[in-house]
Amino acid sequence: MTTLQPPVAAEPRPAPPPAKRDRRSWTGWGFLGPFVAVFALVFLAPIVYSIYLSLFRNQLIGGNQFVGLDNYTRALQDDAFWGAVGRVALFLAVQVPLMLGIALLVALALDSGRLYGKSFFRITIFLPYAVPAVVATLMWGFMYGTKYGLVGDINSAFGVTLPDLLSPGWVLASIGNIVTWEFVGYNMLIFYSALRVVPTSLYEAAEIDGAGQWRIIRSIKLPAIRGAIVIATIFSIIGSFQLFNEPSILRPLALNSITTDFTPNFYTYSLSFNGQQHNYSATVAIIMGVITMVVAYAVQLRGMRKEA
Amino acid sequence: MSTSVTASPAKSTAPRLRTPRKKHTPGKPKRNVLLTVLMALMVLYTVVPLIWLIINSTKTQSGLADSNGLWFAHDFALWDNVRDTFTYHDGIFGRWLLNTLLYVGLGAGGATLLAVLGGYALAKFQFPGRRAVFAVVIGAVAVPGTALAVPTFLMFSKMGLTDTPWAVIIPSLVSPFGLYLMWVFAAEAIPTELLEAARMDGASEVRTFFQVALPLLAPGIVTVLLFTTVATWNNYFLPLIMLKDPNWYPLTLGLSAWSSQAQTIGGDVIFNLVITGSLLTILPLIAAFLFLQKYWQSGLSAGSVKE
Numbered sequence: 001m002t003t004l005q006p007p008v009a010a011e012p013r014p015a016p017p018p019a020k021r022d023r024r025s026w027t028g029w030g031f032l033g034p035f036v037a038v039f040a041l042v043f044l045a046p047i048v049y050s051i052y053l054s055l056f057r058n059q060l061i062g063g064n065q066f067v068g069l070d071n072y073t074r075a076l077q078d079d080a081f082w083g084a085v086g087r088v089a090l091f092l093a094v095q096v097p098l099m100l101g102i103a104l105l106v107a108l109a110l111d112s113g114r115l116y117g118k119s120f121f122r123i124t125i126f127l128p129y130a131v132p133a134v135v136a137t138l139m140w141g142f143m144y145g146t147k148y149g150l151v152g153d154i155n156s157a158f159g160v161t162l163p164d165l166l167s168p169g170w171v172l173a174s175i176g177n178i179v180t181w182e183f184v185g186y187n188m189l190i191f192y193s194a195l196r197v198v199p200t201s202l203y204e205a206a207e208i209d210g211a212g213q214w215r216i217i218r219s220i221k222l223p224a225i226r227g228a229i230v231i232a233t234i235f236s237i238i239g240s241f242q243l244f245n246e247p248s249i250l251r252p253l254a255l256n257s258i259t260t261d262f263t264p265n266f267y268t269y270s271l272s273f274n275g276q277q278h279n280y281s282a283t284v285a286i287i288m289g290v291i292t293m294v295v296a297y298a299v300q301l302r303g304m305r306k307e308a
Numbered sequence: 309m310s311t312s313v314t315a316s317p318a319k320s321t322a323p324r325l326r327t328p329r330k331k332h333t334p335g336k337p338k339r340n341v342l343l344t345v346l347m348a349l350m351v352l353y354t355v356v357p358l359i360w361l362i363i364n365s366t367k368t369q370s371g372l373a374d375s376n377g378l379w380f381a382h383d384f385a386l387w388d389n390v391r392d393t394f395t396y397h398d399g400i401f402g403r404w405l406l407n408t409l410l411y412v413g414l415g416a417g418g419a420t421l422l423a424v425l426g427g428y429a430l431a432k433f434q435f436p437g438r439r440a441v442f443a444v445v446i447g448a449v450a451v452p453g454t455a456l457a458v459p460t461f462l463m464f465s466k467m468g469l470t471d472t473p474w475a476v477i478i479p480s481l482v483s484p485f486g487l488y489l490m491w492v493f494a495a496e497a498i499p500t501e502l503l504e505a506a507r508m509d510g511a512s513e514v515r516t517f518f519q520v521a522l523p524l525l526a527p528g529i530v531t532v533l534l535f536t537t538v539a540t541w542n543n544y545f546l547p548l549i550m551l552k553d554p555n556w557y558p559l560t561l562g563l564s565a566w567s568s569q570a571q572t573i574g575g576d577v578i579f580n581l582v583i584t585g586s587l588l589t590i591l592p593l594i595a596a597f598l599f600l601q602k603y604w605q606s607g608l609s610a611g612s613v614k615e
Contacts, residue, residue, distance in 0.1 A: 025434070025435055025436065026435060026436075027433055027435070027513055028429040028430075028432075028433030028434070028435035028438065029429070029435055029437075030429075030513070031425040031426065031428055031429035031433070031517070032425065032426045032429035032430065032435075032441065034421075034422050034425060034426075035422040035423065035425065035426035035482070035487060036426075036441060038422060038478070038481045038482050039445065039448070039482050039484075041478070042456070042460060042478060042479045042481070042482050043448045043456065043482065044444075044448075045463060046456045046459035046460040046463060047456065047459070049459045049462070049463055050455075050456070050458070050459040053459060053462070102350070106347065106350060109343055109346070109347055112337065112340075112343070113337045114337050114338060114339055114340040114343050115339065115340070115343055115344050115347060116339055116341075116344045117344070121347050121350075121351060123597075123598065123601060124351050124354055124355060125350060125351060125354050126597070127354065127355075127358070127594060127597070128354055128357075128358075129538070130538060130590060130593040130594050130596075130597050131358075131542075131590050131593075131594075132541065132542035132544065132559075132560050132589060132590070133542060133544055133560075134542075134544050134560040134561075134563055134564050134586075135361075135560075135563065135586040135589055135590055136357070138563065138564070138567055138582060138583075138586055139357045139360060139361055139586065140357060142360075142364075142377075142579070142583070143357065143360060143377065147373075149377060150360070150377045150378065152377075153376050153377050153378070157376075181353070181354070181357065184354075185354065189605075189608065190608075193605070193608045242455075244545055245544050245545060248548075249544075249564050249567075252567065252568040252570075252571045255571075265455075268455070268458060269457075269458075269549070272458045272461075273549065278458065278462060281458050282458060282459055285455040285456075285458060285459075286455070288455055289455045292455075
């Protein structure tokens with residue numbers, strides 16, 4: 001294993017002298033070309049095609065007709081769509097801060113060097129990341145069960161009646177728990193990796209100046225990993241807005257609680273594959289993509305502005 | 309059980325302004341019991357579902373219904389369950405396992421190869437359009453993958469690719485995160501002077517890449533390979549929309565099909581097989597993470613620095 005030097009900056013070293021650069025100017029494309037070709041096929045082409053689809057409507061008589069922005073007008077007045085957006089927004093507002101907060105605390109605890117059995121904790125808390133969403137949801141789904149699951153066991157053992165975690169009032173929180181379980185370790189690892197490359201000389205200097213642990217965390221560690229926190233937040237936001245796997249796999253167990261328009265993605269999926277409304281589905285997907293990008297961009301701007 | 313990543317390499321290179329008067333040991337703070345207990349609670353949260361899975365994969369269908377979820381039933385049926393999982397429905401589970409291996413081999417393997425080549429190019433070459441490529445790729449990460457799924461499905465269906473393995477493999481070939489990680493990693497791990505020296509000796513670009521660059525990129529490659537493998541192994545949404553024929557299902561899709569067949573009228577209830585199958589599905593990945601942790605943790609550290 002090679003020893004890793006902490007990168008000084010993400011930007012590559014200075015460019016070679018112009019004469020050499022000219023000779024090799026297109027060589028880079030030889031290496032990057034394959035990635036770009038596949039990227040164009042599976043990212044760019046579908047985006048363009050999606051925009052194209054959103055401008056048409058498939059009618060029984062007349063086939064595909066150009067309808068301009070009609071699909072967009074419909075989506076903006078669609079209660080099912082906005083209900084789904086509201087649900088993921090609520091999910092986002094509660095689950096993401098909770099998950100990232102726990103992940104940050106765990107990362108700081110690991111980094112503090114004050115733990116017994118540090119590497120055991122680090123790898124164990126990370127492990128759920130290796131569990132597919134399907135398996136995670138099936139496991140938790142079974143455990144939530146009041147008849148056979150753990151909730152049922154607790155009820156009969158203690159003679160209590162816990163709320164039905166799959167009922168309409170609780171199912172969003174139950175899904176939040178599954179997603180937190182899946183990704184808390186992954187985010188922890190991102191924060192922890194970022195903490196590891198903070199130069200230790202900074203801590204030494206701070207300690208000599210008489211700074212306590214909390215002060216070091218607040219003034220050195222958190223600012224040093226701000227970039228990692230912003231990135232993790234953005235990925236979590238994108239993940240929340242895309243929520244699909246967990247509700248769709250949990251649905252057979254909670255038919256009354258999880259409707260086919262439970263999240264925007266679920267709605268898009270149902271429109272396309274159960275309703276054959278491909279054009280409208282593409283429109284909803286585009287609007288959701290734009291909302292996601294705007295929110296992610298706003299978070300990034302805010303995260304970076306604080307840098308000063 | 310695990311080797312910890314060696315203390316931040318920066319420590320050795322950071323200049324010491326002055327020697328501390330008394331022996332100062334900032335690297336060895338006091339261990340804290342309370343903190344350790346709090347972390348143990350966190351570990352409990354993490355592993356209870358996994359323990360639940362292991363325990364319940366030893367139960368029969370009836371044992372599942374009438375025993376406590378966190379303890380064994382009277383009958384120990386793990387081996388029967390494993391056998392039944394592989395023989396149920398003419399051994400379709402084995403077929404799903406092979407499909408998953410195929411998708412991971414070609415999808416994750418190909419994605420890693422493309423990311424390594426591309427990251428190397430972005431890190432070590434100046435060429436027209438380099439900055440534009442970066443901007444587009446990073447921008448595309450913000451586009452929800454699932455939002456692309458429906459148009460991709462329609463496109464692939466026109467090309468006759470749906471319901472074939474290609475529909476799952478081709479979209480798996482692109483990993484923007486892998487590209488980014490390899491870019492940062494290559495910029496640091498390969499000294500440009502070394503490449504210049506190889507070229508000076510008359511080595512071709514291809515040879516320089518394979519003989520000089522590739523060995524230096526090994527920890528980064530392991531990291532990217534592991535993360536693309538997880539993404540492909542755990543993929544659910546893409547195969548769900550692309551595949552109709554159960555013979556092409558990966559494990560994830562097969563398991564959810566087994567689970568939901570209990571809800572269909574007259575469907576065979578095989579929760580014991582769903583649980584055992586789930587256990588069998590996660591074991592290879594967990595093993596990979598445990599055995600390779602030294603590599604991927606160092607690879608991640610390099611990638612997470614400065615954005």
